[in-house]
Amino acid sequence: MKHRRSIDLVAGHEAIEIDRETLATLPQWYVIHAQCPACRHETMIDRRQLAYRSGKDTTLTKIGPRLKCSSCGNRRGNQLLLGKLPRD
Template sequence: MRHRRGIDLIPEKGAIDPDRGIGHLRLADLADDQLLGARCSRCDHNQWVDRWAIAGKYGHDVTLGDLRPLLKCTKCGNTKGNGFRIGRAHRDG
């Protein structure tokens, strides 16, 4: 699936173990060209987040599973069941 702004929403094959999901990944495990997004389970609001600011606040070794309970939707305020998405920036040329 491709985002309307040209961002791949599915990471490269083999990058994520489908049995474990992405909760075990640390911020330091993400490649420089990967984007981190969050999705609300209630209203399906999606938003890219600044992973470098998150790493500055919580450290590069924090896992996405540890950060998941801290997610709060900016649209509806939901804090239950929200999750992360990983994308890759589209590179032309």
């Protein structure tokens, strides 16, 4: 069995309208990453935890500005990146 760990990152506006999608409507096979513009730290965000903290009806565009970089503490311009998990 081939092991696929890679995640294809897609631009937010490409397949998903991030100003309309919420944590509740975003398809299951998407994973959310966040990237800090200050230190380039990138991390995967747990969707369920995010929904718990921000509310599942929060649109994706509103999430970025609320994030704080766990590496340098930056709060400005943190970007959400959507990744697609490989579907079997």
